[in-house]
Every structure is written in C-alpha cells, then in structure tokens.
Amino acid sequence: MFRIGAHVSISGGVAKAVDREREVGGNCGQIFVGSPRGWAVSEVDEDDADAFVEAAGAQDVGPWIVHGTYLVNLATPKDDLAAKSLDTVQAELDAAAALDIPYYVFHPGAHTGAGEETGIQNVGERLSELDVPAGVTLLLENTAGKGTTVGTHFADLDQMVAVSAHDYDDLGVCLDTCHLYAAGYDFTTEAGMAEMIEDLDATIGVENVHYLHLNDSKHPLGSEKDEHEHLGEGEIGEEGFRRFINHAALREKPMVLETPEDEKGYAWNVEKARELRDEE
C-alpha cells in the first residue's frame, strides 16, 4: 500500500497528530517531540502515548517517524555542543520508543571548519555513545551540502555507520528528495535514477533506507541549497516525482512531505503524490 503523509504538529496532545494526518489525506506521518529550534524535549505523558498508539492503530496511520531538532550537531569539533546534542538525541530516541514510533531521523550536522573527514568521523564516534532503544531505528538524513554540513553523499552516511559501534540493525538512512537534487543526484532522468540506485546499493544498501522525505526543490540541480517547494512546482518537477515515487526500489518505503505550509497546504501535496503514483 502507498504510505504517504506529512509532517504534522503534536500541539494539544500527540494523539491529535493522527487526526491532523487524516485531515490532509495522509496514512503515515512525521512529528517533532520538542521545539524544532530548541533543546528541550517534551516528556511523554503515558496517557497521551496510549491515546496516540490507539488512534494510530485504529485509523491505520503509520509508520510514524520522529524528526530531531535542527540544533543537533554531532559533526562539531566543540565537545560541549556535541554533549548537548547527544543528550537531546537520546531524549528524542527515548520519546520515540515511549510512543511506539519505529523511526527517528536527524541531520548529522556541520564540521564548521574542522574538515569533512573529521566531521564524518565525529558523527560516527558520537553515534556509538547513544543507546538506541529496542524497536527504534535511528536514521541519518542526507543533506543538501550547504556550508560545512556533512552527509551529502551516500558514501559519507555509510562511513558514519561504519565508524560507529552500531550497525545497520540500529541505524539506517532517510533520503530527502530536495536534498538529493540539491546535492547533485539527478534522479529525474532514467540514467540518473539508475546511477543513483547503483550508488545506493554499493554503499548504504537500498534495504537500509527506511523512510523518504518528498519535497520539490526551489533551486537547481547541484545548487547545495535547501529550500523546499510543492511537489511538481520546483526544479524536480512532476515527471521527476513520478519516477521517484514509482521506482521499484523505493515505492514500498513510507514517504512524508515537508512542503511549504502556505495556502496550498499538505492536502494538495498528498493528492499530487497520489496522482503521480501508478497502480499497484
């Protein structure tokens, strides 16, 4: 079954996220468990968690994924920032477990001048310090390559996993289409898509990609800029998404939207994704 949803708010209680998902026509979804631009992670209330699990099960909305705060930086050369980041990632992982959510995704961070190799090494070593709860897979998100961010290429993400004491049982990858395109992966052509899947297979392995972020890109191929656009209205375009959404290696994976929250909204984008999806 096509699993498509959007990033929704948990305000008023996590169970409300399930209703919000249904309102935009989604059947899986993503949430934050704290402020996306703060360090604090909300304590998960047990009744609230029960209500969420029950609502998600009853309405068949899932799998869910928790997105980590944007402040986290495991690539940093600064030990204090790394320590703070690890505390927050651990709290977010624990919140995912408390909510029975199988995936947690975060952006690896930026090396801020220490060098890309050092940044990748830092992420790998710090991942080792995390206790990944049973039932949760920690996903690294590919980045657009802006500034000194690390994790732009498949081999870089694979290297982080190789360095860490964890393996692909606990870790995995979430691919964002806007970031892929901005990083220079042109999956909009048949040859480009074949090359990208080949690269994926030679590094991370397609089976270790557990979730997909569907966002069009405001900026051209290889621009390294991270600005999302509505599906089909950016540089990737409708045909690019048709190719991505239906590809045999990707079509069974759950997909969530992080498109602009303007008057079009998520409902329009969920509808667009369904329109581009070929019959099973």
Ligand SMILES: [Zn+2]
């Ligand atoms: Zn993200």
Ligand SMILES: [Zn+2]
């Ligand atoms: Zn982005």
